[in-house]
Amino acid sequence: MQPINRTNLTESAAESLRTEILSGRWAVGERIPNETALTELLAVSRGTVREAVRVLISKGLLDARQGSGTYVRSTVDTSGALDRVKRTGLRDQWEARAALDVEAARLAALRHTPEDLERMFKLLGARGTVADGGRDAFGQRDIAFHRSIVEASGNKAIVELYDFFTSAILETIHSTLRGDLPEPDDRAHAAIVEAIASGDPDQAAASVRAFMAPVLAELDRLLTQ
Amino acid sequence: MQPINRTNLTESAAESLRTEILSGRWAVGERIPNETALTELLAVSRGTVREAVRVLISKGLLDARQGSGTYVRSTVDTSGALDRVKRTGLRDQWEARAALDVEAARLAALRHTPEDLERMFKLLGARGTVADGGRDAFGQRDIAFHRSIVEASGNKAIVELYDFFTSAILETIHSTLRGDLPEPDDRAHAAIVEAIASGDPDQAAASVRAFMAPVLAELDRLLTQ
DNA sequence: CTCATCAAGTCATCAGATGATTTGATGCAT
DNA sequence: ATGCATCAAATCATCTGATGACTTGATGAG
Numbered sequence A, B: 001m002q003p004i005n006r007t008n009l010t011e012s013a014a015e016s017l018r019t020e021i022l023s024g025r026w027a028v029g030e031r032i033p034n035e036t037a038l039t040e041l042l043a044v045s046r047g048t049v050r051e052a053v054r055v056l057i058s059k060g061l062l063d064a065r066q067g068s069g070t071y072v073r074s075t076v077d078t079s080g081a082l083d084r085v086k087r088t089g090l091r092d093q094w095e096a097r098a099a100l101d102v103e104a105a106r107l108a109a110l111r112h113t114p115e116d117l118e119r120m121f122k123l124l125g126a127r128g129t130v131a132d133g134g135r136d137a138f139g140q141r142d143i144a145f146h147r148s149i150v151e152a153s154g155n156k157a158i159v160e161l162y163d164f165f166t167s168a169i170l171e172t173i174h175s176t177l178r179g180d181l182p183e184p185d186d187r188a189h190a191a192i193v194e195a196i197a198s199g200d201p202d203q204a205a206a207s208v209r210a211f212m213a214p215v216l217a218e219l220d221r222l223l224t225q
Numbered sequence C: 001c002t003c004a005t006c007a008a009g010t011c012a013t014c015a016g017a018t019g020a021t022t023t024g025a026t027g028c029a030t
Numbered sequence D: 001a002t003g004c005a006t007c008a009a010a011t012c013a014t015c016t017g018a019t020g021a022c023t024t025g026a027t028g029a030g
Helices: A009-022 A035-042 A046-058 A081-086 A090-111 A114-127 A135-151 A156-176 A186-197 A201-224 B009-022 B035-042 B046-058 B081-086 B090-111 B114-127 B135-151 B156-176 B186-197 B201-224
Strands: A062-065 A069-072 B062-065 B069-072
Touching (some): A009 A046, A046 A062, A046 B046, A081 A090, A081 A156, A081 B081, A090 A135, A090 A156, A090 A201, A114 A186, A135 A156, A156 B081, B081 B090, B081 B156, B090 B156, B090 B186, B186 B201
Antiparallel strands (some): A062 A069
16 A cells, blocks of 8 residues: 555545555455554544545445444446546537437337337427427426437436436536537427337337437537537 | 434535535535535534545535635536446346447447457457356457447447446346356357448447347346246 | 343544645735 | 735645444353
8 A cells, every 4th residue: 555645645545545445455345454554554644544435435435334344345446437428528428328319219119118108299299399488498398308218218227327418418518519409300309209109129219310410410510610 | 504413424414515516506616615614504523524525526526625715516416327327237237238339339330440440350350269268368358359349439438338337247247147148159249340341330230239139138038037 | 052241443523733725915116 | 007026814634632432242140
């Protein structure tokens, strides 16, 4: 375990501990040295040790039990993956979400329940236009509609990631993009739902892909200009 | 800002602060009350406040600057998304990864570089069989091959998520699954690379889909029995 | 052998003090 | 008035010491 630089001691201590954990120095379920021992190993005060440990707990690597000790919960750290995804930029994120959207539509065509269909048709009908209640409200309705398609896939992992991308993309667009993205018309939206309802996976996937292509092209144009 | 229960004060304090941040009480870039003030607002000691703040920093919600203050970095929290994905279970994760794989192959067919092709062919040739160096080594080579396909998509967000799923799936399989998944033969592997090399996106996507279908079916069988 | 009791070990929290860094105010020289 | 060096206040970073709460294995009575 390495000593550390002066300021940012907590971060250095956390990184040092994290490295040891990922290296497999302690097995999952094993107890790591107590706070006093870590104080000596890392050459920092107990308060700093506690802050470092607390960070690793929040990352899911450690688990502290009062009166007993601090235990290794996992020796793999996936907490950085989403941060790296966020740093990949708007284009890759949009394309990745579109990929999930396409495959979700394919699955939805095969697995949708009657309730899924009902919800999709209802949200499709409720979309309306930008004129109804303003832009933000329309955006909300549009997002809800697309999400209902992904939900109909029945795959919770895809839904989670879809939500993540939607949130990340929205944040980026709000802060960086000037100029609007084209919004496909109602017919393109309806085509997706109809393909899903008819149970044709290829048609469903194709309709989403056709839906996304012009938007992605315009996004490319906006980002390169 | 709520008071708090007794043990687990740090977690409660962090949750309380997190809720306030997500509610938009402070705008992004705005400075939150200093540690002493938070001590009074949350009715906990400064050490506890610091641990709570440290957790929110590691989640990307806050940003502390010595001598200046602690500032809001983001008002949306995506740190829980991957944890929820992990809890969705092996089947959904496998299917989600397959979805990324299919769309990645499609993009790879359209965008691969000569270096991508070279790498894929090299890794395909190096795959060999389980007999060469044992099961773990073969698994490593197989993973490297599949990853090279996803890499050839040129989409870093998809690559990140693919890696995450691979790691999560591996962990789950190691700890829970008895019985092997079928491994498609070399011809199926080669078909994917050839489709990508020929620049045919539909064929590339279809070959990956055909590749994954029997594996997913067997996974279903193993999980339901 | 069973079970209640207890003491040691460990994390949780608090309190107070000092150091390091940032930042705006002050005042001087130009 | 302007530019600049200096300084003091504000703030986070770290350390030290002490007390409380909880867990766990040892102890000893029955």
